[in-house]
Structures are given as C-alpha cells and as structure tokens.
Amino acid sequence: MIKFSFTLMILLSFLFQSQGQDKKWTLQECIDYGVDRNLSMERQLLNNKTDNKNLRDARLDLLPSVDGSSSWNYNFGRSIGADNTYINTRNITNYYRVGASLNLFSGFRAINTLRYRKVSQMKGLEDSEKKANDIAINIMQAFYDLAYAEGLIEISIEQLENARLQLKRMERQHELGMKPKSDLFDIQAQVAESEYNLIANQNRKATALVTLKQAMNYEEEKEGLLDINVSSLSSALPQNQELDIKALYEKAQTDLPQANSAERAFRAAQLNWYISKGNLFPSFSAYGDISTYYYHTQDASYTYQFRNNMGKSFGFQVNIPIFGGLYRHSNVARAKYQMKDAEFAYRETLQDVYKEIELAVLDLKAASQEFDMAIKKENFSELSYEANKKKYEQGLVTIIDLNTSDNNLRQAKHDVLKAKLTYGIKKRMIDFYQGSPLQTKIQH
Secondary structure, three states: HHHHHHHHHHHHHHHHHHHHHOOEEEEHHHHHHHHHHOOOHHHHHHHHHHHHHHHHHHHHOEEEEEEEEEEEEEEEEEEEEOOOOOOEEEEEEEEEEEEEEEEEOOHHHHHHHHHHHHHHHHHHHHHHHHHHHHHHHHHHHHHHHHHHHHHHHHHHHHHHHHHHHHHHHHHHHHHHHOOOOHHHHHHHHHHHHHHHHHHHHHHHHHHHHHHHHHHHHHHHHHOOOOOEEEEEEEOOOOOOOOOOOOHHHHHHHOHHHHHHHHHHHHHHHHHHHHHHOOOOEEEEEEEEEEEEEEOOOOOHHHHHHHHHOOEEEEEEEEEEEOOOOOOHHHHHHHHHHHHHHHHHHHHHHHHHHHHHHHHHHHHHHHHHHHHHHHHHHHHHHHHHHHHHHHHHHHOOOHHHHHHHHHHHHHHHHHHHHHHHHHHHHHHHHHHOOOOOOOOOOOOO
C-alpha cells in the first residue's frame, strides 16, 4: 500500500510538471503577468496609497482640532507662614484641560487643499493606468517579435528540407552523369545557406524570448519554460479600413490616461496657485477650552472641586499678514509659473496623442497594403519557382536561376509573415485608441 501511494505521488508530480511545461502563454496572459509583477508598477501603487492618505488628511483638516492636557504636581518643603514662622508644607495639585479650535477662514486654503489632494489622487490613478499600458505595449511588441522569429524558423526549416531533397536528387543525377559537378556544388551551397538561416533565426528567437521574459519580469524557476501560443494572435486577414482620425482623437482626449493625467496635473497646479494666493489673506479662527483643578490642601473633596473649579473660555483670533519679506508674493509667482508650465505640458501631450493616432492610422493602412502586395508577390514567386524547377529539369535554365527563384520565394514568405504581424500590432493599437484596454486588470 505504501509502495502504491509513493508511485501514485510520483506519477501525479510528473503529470503536474508536464502540464506546467506544456502551458503555452497567450498574449493577454503575458501582458497581465507582466503588469502584475512589474516593480515600477508596484512603486506607482505605493504612491497611490500615499495620495489616499493625503486626501484623508485634507478632509480631516476641515474639522475642528481638539487637544487636551493634564498635570499632577506634588509640592513639599518648608515655607514662611502667615505668622512669619516656618512651617512644613505638602500639597497635591491636579489640573485638567480640553480645548478646541476651528479655522473659519484662511483664504480658502483648506478647501483648495482638499481639491488639490483629490485631483492628485485622480492623477495617480491615471498614472497607474498609463504605466500599465506602457508595460503592456512593451510586452506586446516583444511577443510579436518572438512570434515573428518562430515564423522565420518555420520558413527556414521548410527551405532547408526542400534544399536537402534537391541535393539528393542532384547527387543521383550527378552520379548518372546527367548534371555537372558545378550544379552539385551550387546545391550544396544552397543547403549550407539554408542551415545558416535556420541557425540565425533560432538565435533570433532566443534573443526575442529573453526580451519578452525581461519585459514580463518572468520567473522561470517558478513558472517553468516560457512558450508562447502564436495562435492567440488575431487570425483576421488585414483589410483596408476607413478610420476617422478626428473621431479617434476626440475619444482619446477623454479616455487615454496620459491625456487625463496631464489635464489633472494642470488642474493640480492651478489649485496650488490658489493655495499660494490664500497665504496673502488674513486668517480668522475660533477657539475655546474648559479646565478644572484640584488642591489637596483645600477642605473640599475631589469631586466637589472638580465640579466647582471649572473654568471656561471662548474667543476669536485674526491673523493679518502685514510684512514678512516678499516670500509670499514670490511663492504666488512661482506657483503661477508652474501652472502655466503644466498647461503647456497638457497641450503638448494632446499634440503628441494626435500625432500618435495619426501615425497609427497611417501605419495600419500601410500594413494592410503591404500585406496585399506581399501575398501577390508570394503567389507569383511560387509560380516562378515551380516553373524554373521544371525548366531546370529540362535543361532550359541554370541552377543559379533556380536558386534565385527559391530565394525570392523565401523572401516573399518573410514579407507576408512580417506584414501580417505588423498589421496585427497596429490593429491592436487602433483598437486601444477606440477604447479596448490592453490589460484586463489594473490594481489601484
């Protein structure tokens, strides 16, 4: 029974391990994994928590402030009494106080500070989404580069197998005296070139895989080998689309986190200017406190003294800034300059967004056109290769002509693969500008 259980544990462990190694990561899984484990994203989330605390403090600053104090004194020693003789004294004193103050007016600094903290919190959320999108775009680009490298490997393997078949046929024909030795050397060179291309593309895949792991902050020891699922990419064929750049831009102005973050930064700078101007106004506050005390030397009891020694006070206070240097006015001027700078940064961000959308639309259109041309080129190249292969067998063309048509066919397949993947990533960016998120979850 023990032996059976031990064998079962080994089989289950092997099964789970095999399942983990056989996992193929989709593009969305890679993006979500990378966003969730990015250290810069973790730092941004900590900043968001700080903004939440600052907002809470700004809200509490609108409430009255309450403080209390208590003291206990024990005095002893000799002193001169009423009859001018020395007497021994000993007394205990207890003192209690509770006070409160409320800021009634301070140039609207408190309310503007609350608004400033609220805008800063919202800006932090937009920055989180922007950082997540930047991470997602880097991972997406690395994923497509790896998919492209895998596609090149498939083309190289197909070309190598075809070249080896030609080599076997050529060796047989050379033995029968049907083809010269120079043609055999050309086919051998073609095989060597195909092997070289395969190795180069395998190295390209290795580099692309490392780049994707780094973009994802992938933990290979914990997750196992990283293998992507190329079929998770869109299988839709590229097609021409009429896109309205102005409509995309208007939607991006309200949806894109970088645009919203820049707008929040401008609003925060504006509120900071209001806060600085508030320091030039007088401040008006109300205060009050209640206190009591107890003397051990008095005849009355502690409870009696606590109730009857009660003192109360209430008042108002006005602070008027008259002169303390020009630093208040300088702070107002600096805050105004910062506000104008934030406004320019916001307008510059909107210009960049428009440029990005305009280029994305043009790139998508170009990728679609390049795909159509690459498909035509591939079809004609394949027809040319088949025709030259038959002509070569008939002795109508040289081996150089056959190799040239073979290289043209391989290059045409490369162009089709590249154009299709390029269209996929450009289409994904257009979908993003239209409101489709790059990542499925964002932690705030």
